Amino acid sequence: xxxxxxxxxxxxxxxxxxxxxxxxxxxxxxxxxxxxxxxxxxxxxxxxxxxxxxxxxxxxxxxxxxxxxxxxxxxxxxxxxxxxxxxxxxxxxxxxxxxxxxxxxxxxxxxxxx
Amino acid sequence: xxxxxxxxxxxxxxxxxxxxxxxxxxxxxxxxxxxxxxxxxxxxxxxxxxxxxxxxxxxxxxxxxxxxxxxxxxxxxxxxxxxxxxxxxxxxxxxxxxxxxxxxxxxxx
Numbered sequence: 001x002x003x004x005x006x007x008x009x010x011x012x013x014x015x016x017x018x019x020x021x022x023x024x025x026x027x028x029x030x031x032x033x034x035x036x037x038x039x040x041x042x043x044x045x046x047x048x049x050x051x052x053x054x055x056x057x058x059x060x061x062x063x064x065x066x067x068x069x070x071x072x073x074x075x076x077x078x079x080x081x082x083x084x085x086x087x088x089x090x091x092x093x094x095x096x097x098x099x100x101x102x103x104x105x106x107x108x109x110x111x112x113x114x
Numbered sequence: 115x116x117x118x119x120x121x122x123x124x125x126x127x128x129x130x131x132x133x134x135x136x137x138x139x140x141x142x143x144x145x146x147x148x149x150x151x152x153x154x155x156x157x158x159x160x161x162x163x164x165x166x167x168x169x170x171x172x173x174x175x176x177x178x179x180x181x182x183x184x185x186x187x188x189x190x191x192x193x194x195x196x197x198x199x200x201x202x203x204x205x206x207x208x209x210x211x212x213x214x215x216x217x218x219x220x221x222x223x
Contacts, residue, residue, distance in 0.1 A: 043213035105157040
């Protein structure tokens with residue numbers, strides 16, 4: 001069965017622009033979580049969605065937002081991009097929220113802000 | 115101080131060696147995850163455990179809840195095991211994870 005698909009794989013944007021990243025979970029998985037990975041901060045939790053509802057949000061500014069659609073696909077949006085937003089953005093899907101379900105990660109979207 | 119501490123940060127081993135990576139956390143958890151990240155970025159979930167020990171092939175993960183400590187062992191290491199290994203703690207019904215900084219493993223032939 002298909003894994004978690006993230007698009008695009010690579011993206012270059014200019015400061016001040018906005019960007020939308022997409023994550024398609026494994027079929028049947030209804031929970032999607034998003035993470036940011038930078039060399040300085042490592043992996044950090046952004047937010048988690050289940051049944052089109054945001055369940056948890058990490059400590060990121062309001063410029064970072066997301067949503068989940070009825071088919072469980074999720075998008076995250078970053079507005080007014082800053083150089084520090086350059087990172088690898090990963091999503092992971094699971095059957096449902098909570099630690100009893102394992103996570104499957106996508107390959108990530110590498111965002112470069114210039 | 116990061117809630118999840120890993121050691122060592124970097125590890126170089128010869129093929130065939132037994133490898134141990136340690137992870138300590140400062141608050142109670144409901145699950146501890148071990149992840150593997152190869153160059154290029156993709157992450158593979160290796161183990162999720164809340165007690166005892168799990169084994170998959172040459173990989174073994176153990177956890178001691180009382181001591182808030184987990185270890186990942188690799189037996190008969192191979193160059194293809196070269197990767198960054200990351201532990202992460204989860205809490206309750208929350209989907210968020212708190213990650214360690216990772217251990218970069220390099221296995222030489």
